[in-house]
Structure formats: structure tokens, C-alpha cells
Amino acid sequence: MCLFQYDDDPEPEERVPAGLLYVPVRPGAAEVAVRMFRTPLGARTAVGFTDPGLLAAVFGAQQPCIRLSEQALRALAEPLGVELLTVDPTFTAPAVTRSVTRSVTGGSPVLAPDPRRASSAPAA
Structure with a gap:
């Protein structure tokens, strides 16, 4: 995925459709949700x-x-305010996980909060 625009990049109307992706x-319980x-x-x-x-190489075989056409994927993403479509990305960051930390005084392990869960309630 290239984040820069070059002078010889095709204009949106000149791009070749990606086809089925x-x-x-x-x-979900009864349906699936496209990941953004x-x-x-x-x-x-x-x-x-x-x-x-290529999908398995980035996200794993599981x-x-x-299968969606480029147009269908864009139509699903548009109401969410997502205008960018990335085809065949190769770089991903590792998943965010909880980490175990120890206090400076050598007390018992403390689980760091999971950043994916926004909760004001303390963990029990």
C-alpha cells in the first residue's frame, strides 16, 4: 500500500476495477460484518x-x-464514511493484547487494561 501520490498515478476514473475480492x-450470530x-x-x-x-498470509488461514465486487465493497463502506479501498495490503501491525506488569515494590502481577475495551468500571 502506498500512501503517497505521484504525478503518474492514474486518476480515479482511469483506474482498472479490482474485480471480485x-x-x-x-x-455474527446470524450474519457477518465486513471488517474496516x-x-x-x-x-x-x-x-x-x-x-x-494473500488474505491468509496477512490474517491467517482461519x-x-x-467474495464482493469492488463496487459492492465501496457501497458497504460509504455509509460508514470510509472512502478508501486498499487492495492486497501486505503490512499489518500485531494484534493488541493485554500485558502483565509488576509493581515497583514487587507486588502481585497486575493486568494492564485492554485498550480495545473502553470501560470506566474497574476490573474485578
Whole structure:
């Protein structure tokens, strides 16, 4: 994925459609939800892959996916305010996990808060 624009980059109307894409999803009870991501600079983006092997290389073989056309993926992302579509990204950051820390006085381990969960209630 390139975050820079060059003079010889095609204009949006000149780009070749990506065709059918393998799109990572989150499974739900009765349906699936298309996953949205962020670029390294923080912009929201929809992600699709031209080959299931490329998707597995980035997210692992167990990542569920669906097949969508580029137009369908853009149509799903647009109401969410996501205008960027990234095809075949190769770089991902590791998943955020909870870490165990010890107090300076050598007390018992303390779990750091999980940044994915915004809660004002203290952990029990």
C-alpha cells in the first residue's frame, strides 16, 4: 500500500476495477460484518484481496471472508464514511493484547487494561 501520490498515478476514473475480492469479515450470530481497518497514518479503509492466499498470509488461514465486487465493497463502506479501498495490503501491525506488569515494590502481577475495551468500571 502506498500512501503517497505521484504525478503518474492514474486518476480515479482511469483506474482498472479490482474485480471480485476476498473481503475479511467478522462472523455474527446470524450474519457477518465486513471488517474496516486503518492505514498506518490512521485513515479508515476497506480491505480486499485478489487471492485467498494473500488474505491468509496477512490474517491467517482461519480468517473468514466473503467474495464482493469492488463496487459492492465501496457501497458497504460509504455509509460508514470510509472512502478508501486498499487492495492486497501486505503490512499489518500485531494484534493488541493485554500485558502483565509488576509493581515497583514487587507486588502481585497486575493486568494492564485492554485498550480495545473502553470501560470506566474497574476490573474485578
